[in-house]
Amino acid sequence: MNNRIYLSLAHMSGHEQEFIKEAFDTNWVVPLGPNVDAFEKSLSDFLTHNSQLSTLNCVALSSGTAAIHLGLVLMGVQPGDEVICQSFTFAASANPIAYLEATPVFVDSERDTWNMDPVLLEEAIKDRLRKTGKLPKAIIPVHLYGMPAKMDEIMAIANRYDIPVLEDAAEALGSTLNNRNCGVFGELGVLSFNGNKMITTSGGGALICRTEEEAKQTKFYATQARDNAPHYQHSKVGYNYRMSNICAGIGRGQMFVLEEHIARRREIHDLYTELLKDVPGVNVMQNPSENYKSNFWLTCILVDPAKAGKTREDIRLAMDAANIETRPLWKPLHLQPVFANAPFYGNGTSEHLFDIGLCLPSGPTLTNDDIRKVVEVIKG
Template structure:
C-alpha cells in the first residue's frame, strides 16, 4: 500500500528537542520555567499588538477561561458560529450557559453579521441579552471583523476571538486573535505549529493575564499554605511542552508560506474545472494562513459530489475530510437556538478539506493531482 498522505500532519523543525532538553537539564519539568516565558514572549512578538499571552494545555481551556473571566454562568447565552469545530461551543456548556448558533456568510464562511444582529435583537426582545460573542476564523480565514465588532459594540457585548486555526492570518494588516476582548490560539497536533497539544489565551492587559494564570493553576491564594477562595482549573501549559512551542515558533513564517503554497497548488489544479470553487480570500484585506485548503463542488455542474471525491482519495490512501458539520445539526446541541439560512448546511453537504500539510512533497502533490485528474476526466 502507498504511504498515507495526511490531511494536516505535524511538521517539526528539529530545533524543538534543544528546548525540551534544556527543561530536563535544568529540572524545570513543571508549569513554570524559561520555556513558558519565552514561548509567550515570541507569541506576543508575532501578534504585534501590545498583547499579553497565557499559554495553556488547550485552546478549549482558553475559551473556557475567557468565558469564566467574562462571568458567563448558568442560564446565560453565548453567541457562536454554527460552522465550526465543537470546541468552540463546548466551553459554553461547561459554564452551564446556552450556545446561540449563527449561520455563515458566503464570502469567508465565517459568522454572518446580518444573522448575528438578528439573533441579538431577538434574544434581547425575549429578555435574554447574550453575555458574549465567540467569533471563529475558519480554516485560517479571517472573519468580517469590522462588521462584527461594530455590532458587538452597538449592543455592548464582549467578543472572544477564536483564532485557533488562524495564527499567522491577518485582517487589514492586524493579527487574528487581537481584535476581541480575548483571543484564542491552538497548538494541537494538526495546527500550523504544534506543541503536541496546547493553546493560549490572548489578553490586552497584564491584569487579565495574571487572572488567567491564577485560574489556570488551581486558583491558589497568596498564602504560605494551600488556600483557595475561588474555583480554579489545571489548565497551564507545562514547561516541557512550551519547549516544543519555542522550536516551532522559529519556523512559523516558513509553515505559513508552505500552507499558502498548497492553497495556490489547488487553485491552479482546479482552475479549468467548472463547478469547483477553492476557498480563497475575498479581497486583499484578508490574509489567510490557509491552515486547511478546502473546496466546494457543485454536483449539478460536475456530475460528481464531495463524498465520491473523498472516497477516490481514500482509495489512494490520501486523507481528506468533509467540512465541519454545523453545530445546530449536532445531536448534543439539537435544542439550541439557531439564526440564519442554509449557507453552513450547503457548505457541509458540498465541501471537502484537502491535504494541506506544510511537509507535503512533490511526490505527494503528484499523487493528489493524479487522483483529481482521473476523478474529473
C-alpha cells in the same frame, strides 16, 4: 502499499530538542518554567506586530479549548447566560459554554468567508433581547480554516450592544485582516497548538489578553485558583490548565518555522488553485479581497455535483482508496445532537457548505508531487 498522504502533519524545526533537553537538564519538567515564559513572549511579540496594539499578553495553556473556557470565565459567563457562537465550526468552540452551564446561541455563516454572518448576528442579539429580556453575555466568532471572519462588522455590532468578543483564532495564527493579525480584534483571543495546527506543542493553546490584569487572572484560574496564602486556600473554582515546560519547549522550537509554515501552506493553496482552475464544478476557497490574507491552514474545495459529475463524498471515498486523507467541512453545530435544543439563526449557508465541501491535504510536509497526486484523484 503507497505512503499515505495526510491532511496536516506536524513539521519540526530541529530546535525543539534543544529546549526540551534544557528543561530536562534543569529539572523543569512540570507546568510553568523558563520555556513557558519564553514561548508566551515570542507569541506576544509575533501578534503585536501589525496589531495596532503596543503590548499583548499571551498565556500558554493546555489546549485551545481551555483558552475558550477561561476566556468565558473572565467575561463573567454564569449558569443560565447565553453566549452567541458560530455554528460552522468544531465543537470545541461551543463546548466550554456548556461547561459553564450557559446556553449556546448559534449563528450561521456568510458565503464570502464561511464565518459568522454579521447580519444574522445582530438579528440574533435583538431576538434574544426580546425573548429573554437580556443581552447575550459574549460572542465567539471563528476564523475557519484560517480565513479571517468579517471582524470589522462583527466588532461594530458587538460594541453597539456592549457585548465582549472572544475571538477563536485557533486555526488562524498568521492570518491577517487589513494587515492586523487574527486574534487581536476581540477583547480576548484564542490559539491552538494541536498537532495539526500551524505550529504545535503536541497539544496546547493560548489565551491572548490585552492587559496584564487579564493575563494575571487567566494564570490564576489556570493554576487551580490558589489564593495568596502560605497554605492552600481557594476562594474560586480553578482549573489545571497551564502548559508544561516540556510542551512549551516544543513551541519555542516551532516559532523558528512559523513564518515558513505560513508561506508553505499559502504556496500549497496557490498550487491547488492553479491545478484545479479548469476542473468543472470544483472551486477552491479564496480570500474574498486583498484585505483578507488567510494562512490557508487547510485548503478547501466546494464540489457542485451537477457540473462536476461527482459529489463531495465520491471524491472523499476515491481519496481514501488512494491512501489520501481528506475530511468533510465541519458539520454545523446546530445540527449536532448534543446541541439540538439550542437556538439557531440561520440562512442555510453552513448546511450547504457541509454538504459540498472537502478539506484537502495541506500540511507543510507535503511535496508538490503529493499535491499533484491529490488533484489527479479529483480529476479522475
